[in-house]
Amino acid sequence: MANTAVTGETFYGEFSSLPASLVSKPLNPPLKADEITGFSFHLILTPGSAVSLRLCYKLKGMKNFVESRSFLFPLTQQKKAHFYEFKLPPQPEFSGTLEAIKLVFEGKELAPGAAFSIDNVRFLLGKSDNAKIKTDRNATFDLAGIPLSPEKKNYNSALFNSAGAILLDGKPRFLLACAIPSLPNSLSEMKKAGFNTAGLFYLPEKRTLAELKRLDLYFDINLPQLGGETAEAYRKRIHGTAKQYPEIFERVGFYHNYDEACMRKIPAKHTAILYNTVREIKPRRTVLVTHAPRNTVEELKPYSREGDAIAVDIYPVPVGYMSDLRNKTMSCVGEYADKTLKSAVGKQPLLMWLQGYSRGGYPNFPQTRFMAYNAIMHGAMGIYYYGINHLEWPNPMWNVLSKIGNELRSMEPVLTAPWLSPLLQDNGVELRARKSGDDSRNVVWFLANTLDVPRRVTLRLPHEIDGLFQDFTGRKIMKKNDTVIRNLKPFEIQLLSERALILSPSPTPEIPGSLTVLYQGGDTKFIWMKEHRRHINTWVWFRRSFELADTTGPAELFLSGDDCYQLFCNGSKVAEFSQFPDGNRYLIRRYDLKPFLKKGKNTIAIAARHDLGNAGLWLEGYFGVGKIVSGREFRVSDNFFPGFEQNDFDDSRWRNADELEISGSPEAAQKHFYRYLFIHHDDLSRLEQCRKSSEIKGR
Structure with missing residues (x-):
């Protein structure tokens, strides 16, 4: 029988809502995660409840607990203690010293006054496959015995070359894209940074289009989604736009179909209508279907067929925040690439959306480099970095x-050439060969350590090769006894070639002073409807009426909403804004409402949509000597009513908004896993001035 280790703690508690969690005291002594093969405990649960228990772990050096889908246990109701024991699968990424655990109860059925008692919590210890993986740290590849021949795939030759690289005006390009950052001369800075495609999400202005042409940059575009119109009416609308702005559509690098349509349960027929419409637009460009890192391969296939290329977004830093695979580390990028390619219909190239923002910490350069090449080695023909357009500046992520x-x-001549070998794997190390553009005599070997432990790699070279150049250093590693030894750090990438690779010099981008700052002050609450706080692709409508004696003073509204919103005042549309966040922050924007206000009764109305994560609306409004803030005084509905934005609309059947009890401070954001609020310097100065006003009492 396997040895056991007791946590030394009995859990007991009552809870009135789910999810509910308990955190253990520090484990004494700490356990070696490599030795854990199972988990057991005794449980008493109040009859009438049906919940699941999730075990979360925190390793030495981690700031937050990491959830693992491998530790999700369904629990049935019972009147007496029941003993549970679970075997854990090998987890190469689960390495280090386990310091504490967190038990999270999840589910939908909860009896009144539900309570639980857990004791005798034990980890089963022993020799596992995981321990074997960690102990054997050698990998060997025989380069002389690997047959090298260009991969032949029948991609759509009008859109891609034989390797699957996208064709832009006939030239194969490794697509490197990001949303336009909030920088002066932002397009020039993107060009200096190596990008060839700008994320606009909308039709550009003439001056922006001229700058794109001058810099030889393309852009991607989200076409309008299907409304209540027929397919033929939608087709005519899009064709009319393309005919009206032909010079714009010539610079389009690719079109986006519905984003993450499968996860959002958007009907596949809607994505088909959009795809078929784009097929008719000239010049023809690639339509990209982006999947969420969720759903099964079979569920994704009906959506994959409504595009020329497919993509998936995954942002795994820090460890455990996004992946729903067993692998929570950075190398899950490659696994998601493999999964997404399995959903391809015919020959569809793959693009990857990778992390350009902070989820509690920015990826550093070694991490960013590993994720890029991990995606490339598993088939990615382009990378889109998400979340940089609202970064505060200066920002290390842009560097x-x-x-x-x-x-x-x-590396573009290499990255747009066919692979010469399949992906080879040995003990956590991956190897793949590609030719260097038109130079058929130069082979580039991509070498990657996909684990969080070092690896010693032996490469056996052909007799005619005396050594290999490493990366862009120009340093040649000479072979000894026909072998080259490489020591790889955890998650390290090395590029080895028969001829030296040259890194083209590029000017260092000029980073301006800080444009935005973290919002620290105030007790203003986030509001929403609690039952919809985590529901994706959900609209919620807000209203707040108030009285004004006169309108001679300033009238400014400060607003932030997840993820996009439309703002109305007395029936007139003031603004429409999409956050496109960097993942951990939302921007407070300032609006001048003076042109819309009148003496007497006034009404602010907001239609807000939540896509992913935690929903919330934050607002402070200042009108003369008074103010309003987001709170329970706001009326709210999850159903659309025509005319809801009008001053005389009857909202008596609406309910009061729920306060989420989260402020915009970084401490609250970290505690509640909520996004930070940021605000422009100029707007912050105005907000501080406006705070001298007194509060207006609502109706």
Whole structure:
């Protein structure tokens, strides 16, 4: 029988809602995670409840607990203690010293006054496959015995070359894209950073289009989604736009179909209508179907067929925050690439959306470089970095992206050429060969350590090769006894070639002073409807009426909403804004409402949509000597009513908004896993001035 280790703690508690969690005291002594093969405990649960228990772990050096889908246990109701024991599958990424655990109860059925008692919590210890993986740290590849021949795939020759690289005006390009950052001369800075495609999400202005042409940059575009119109009416609308702006559609790099349509349960027929419409537009460009890192391969296939290329987004830093695979580490990027390619219909190239923002910490350069090449080695023909357009400046992430962007730009002749070998794997190390553009005599070997432990790699070279050049250093590693030994750090990438690779120089981007700052002050609450706080693709409508004696003073509204909103005042539309966040922050924007206000009764109305994560609306409004803030005084509905934005609309059947009890401070954001609020310097100065006003009493 396996040895056991007791946590030394009995859990007991009552809870009135789910999810509910308990955190253990520090484990004494700490356990070696490599030795854990199972988990057991005694449980008493109040009859009438049906819940699941999730075990979360925190390793030494981690700030937050990491959830693992491998530890999700369904529990049935019972009147007496029941003993549970679970075997854990090998987990190569689960390595280090386990310091504490957190037990999270989840589910939908909860009896009144539900309570639980857990004791005798034990980890089963022993020799596992996981321990074997960690102990054997050697990998060997025989380069002389690997047959090298270009991969032959029948991609759509009008859109891609034989390797699957996208064709832009007939030239194969490794697509490197990001949303336009909030920088002066932002397009020039993107060009300096190695990017060739700008994320606009909308039709550009004439001056923006001229700058794109001058810099030889393309852009991607989200076509309008299908409304209540027929397919033929939608087709005519899009064709009319393309005919009206032909010069714009010539610079389109690719079109987006519905984003993450499968996960959002958007009907596949809607994605088909959009795809078929784009097929008719000239010049023809690639339509990209992006999947969420969720759903099964079979569920994704009906959506994959409504595009020319497919993609998936995954942002795994820090460990455990996004992946729903057993692998929670950075190398899950490659596994998601494999999964997404299995959903391809015919020959569809793959693009990857990778992390350009903070989820509690920005990826550094080694991490960013690993994720890029991990995606490339598993088939990615382009990378879209998500979340940088609302970063605060100066920002270390832009320096990281500039560095990797210029490296990938220099590698474009290699990255757009066919692979010469399949992906080879040995003990956590991966190897793959590609030719260097038109130079058929130069082979580039991509070498990657996909684990969080070091690896010693032996490469057996052909007799005619005396050594290999490493990365862009120009240093040649000479072979000894026909072998080259490489020591790889955890998650390290090395590029080895018969001829030296050259990194093209690029100017260092000029980063301006800080444009935005973290919002620290105030007790204003986030509001929403609690039952919809985590529901994706959900609209919620808000209203707040108030009285004004006169309108001679300033009238300014400060607003932030997840993920997009439409703002109305007395029936007139003031603004429409989409956050496109960096993942951990939302921007407070300032609006002048003076042109819309009148003496007497006034009404602010907001239609807000939540896509992913935690929903919330934050608002402060200042009108003369008074103010309103987001709170329970707001009326709210999850159903649309025509005319809801009008001053005389009857909202008596609406309910009061729920306060989420989260402020915009970084401490609250970290505690509640909520996004930070940021605000422009100028707007912050105005907000501080406006705070001298007194509160207006609502109706």
